[in-house]
Amino acid sequence: MRILVVEDDAALGDGLARALRAQNFAVDVATDGEDGAHLGETERYDAAVLDIGLPKRDGIAVLRGWRAAGRDLPVLILTARDGWSEKVEGFKAGADDYLTKPFRIEEVVMRLRALVRRAAGHASARVVCGPLAFDAQLGTFELDGLPLKLTAFEWRVLSQLMLRREVVVERADLIERVYEGDADVDSNSIEVIVGRLRRKIGATLIETVRGRGYRLTADGWT
Ligand code: CA
Numbered sequence: 001m002r003i004l005v006v007e008d009d010a011a012l013g014d015g016l017a018r019a020l021r022a023q024n025f026a027v028d029v030a031t032d033g034e035d036g037a038h039l040g041e042t043e044r045y046d047a048a049v050l051d052i053g054l055p056k057r058d059g060i061a062v063l064r065g066w067r068a069a070g071r072d073l074p075v076l077i078l079t080a081r082d083g084w085s086e087k088v089e090g091f092k093a094g095a096d097d098y099l100t101k102p103f104r105i106e107e108v109v110m111r112l113r114a115l116v117r118r119a120a121g122h123a124s125a126r127v128v129c130g131p132l133a134f135d136a137q138l139g140t141f142e143l144d145g146l147p148l149k150l151t152a153f154e155w156r157v158l159s160q161l162m163l164r165r166e167v168v169v170e171r172a173d174l175i176e177r178v179y180e181g182d183a184d185v186d187s188n189s190i191e192v193i194v195g196r197l198r199r200k201i202g203a204t205l206i207e208t209v210r211g212r213g214y215r216l217t218a219d220g221w222t
Helices: 010-022 032-041 058-067 084-093 103-119 152-162 172-178 190-201
Strands: 002-006 025-031 047-051 073-078 095-102 124-131 132-135 140-143 168-170 207-208 213-216
Touching: 002 010, 002 032, 010 025, 010 103, 025 032, 032 047, 032 058, 047 058, 058 073, 058 084, 073 103, 084 095, 084 207, 095 103, 124 152, 124 172, 132 152, 132 172, 140 152, 152 172, 152 190, 152 213, 168 172, 172 190, 172 213, 190 207
Parallel strands: 002 025, 002 047, 047 073, 073 095
Antiparallel strands: 124 132, 132 140, 168 213, 207 213
């Protein structure tokens, strides 16, 4: 999963990025409204954390721009302590959730996971596919009831496939949601990650759909 953080307070932005990466998310950080607006319009993210008070373009204008351009990613806005009117304006502009500063980073992580899960159409936190179970609220996987250890890249790929299980996830879409904006992406690196996942979870669960992408399926599993 890939998250966009738009925050001009460098310490806060870096802290958020570090905490989200520690939870396996890919993170891009923008430090002003113009840069944030551009990234949100041109790159694919699973969710965005958007500060309202930003240089060059404020967060409300950024959000209106994304929604006007048809970008439907879940957006969590960050507002000032006494910013009730910012919250109202934020929701009017298309925000999905808000947090008031100061906040605990753990709360951002939990809210983002809930937003991503609901945007993928899962009311329940537990997503199951054959022997594989994903707790979308804790970010943990189980295989046959036992904890499954994954690298950050493996987690990013498998969580995408899991949230959209039984559906083909296009290869280009998967690449966009696995790598950070400044990553140097090798042309076959997704295949390498999928190969490693198959060795961990069994070869039949991830189906290659030629010319399109991958599908996580319990079809071949009994
Ligand atoms: Ca700010």
